[in-house]
Amino acid sequence: MRNTARWAATLGLTAATVCGPLAHSALAAPETPAASPASLYAPSALVLTMGHGESAASAGAARAVTLSCAPRPSGTHPAPALACAELRAVGGDPDALAGPGDALCTRQYDPVVVTVDGVWQGKRVAFERTFANECVKNAAESSLFTF
């Protein structure tokens, strides 16, 4: 009888030792999904489009990507972290990032129109800019428009 009790105690202790950490991790709060803490910070979520033509109204969207900067950079934009950092540096104003860069482009007129819509830190963003050709767009000083 005493032996049985000792065995039971040993088994209990073993179970606690082995299962303790498992139980802990199982009971730990699951990682918060990306979307649910949205109310904890001002949202920054954008959609960027690029189309061939002079204005968004007349041009379809040949390409479109999403860019979310909170809680962390994400989206189908090819460089979300860089694009978010650049936007943060100018207070979320795409206009401040559309200036000409250093690259040399031909002067061929084959206009592309870029739009940025959505929200930056809770404030609505609606931006449209036409570049003379795609080279000029990609030569803008920001990587925001390189998608």
Add this chain to the structure above:
Amino acid sequence: MRNTARWAATLGLTAATVCGPLAHSALAAPETPAASPASLYAPSALVLTMGHGESAASAGAARAVTLSCAPRPSGTHPAPALACAELRAVGGDPDALAGPGDALCTRQYDPVVVTVDGVWQGKRVAFERTFANECVKNAAESSLFTF
């Protein structure tokens, strides 16, 4: 010597059997990054916002999420796969998904305004809808607006 040769052959065969599949998987083309094949299909990228007020122009955005449906459902929307499937079923028209659902809501007037902007299969989307209160918004027959 004959034994050594047999051993070598066996070892070689074993190596080929064990390592063959590994080499194959290592040499297989890496998974295409989400952004680069954008030109292979019509893009579907949206940003959804929700604000307290009667119109998007007057209401800030309390919440905003991104939703991309190509090449695969993604974004900060809490249920991208479901939202994309619902949009696909109605040809990307958010209006068709904003109808009232079954849930019972109070008739309290505390308007919330929802916007959907971006691109659905290359076509631009600009949608705005005001619901009488947040319960009515969440009761819409689609999960698109539940974020």
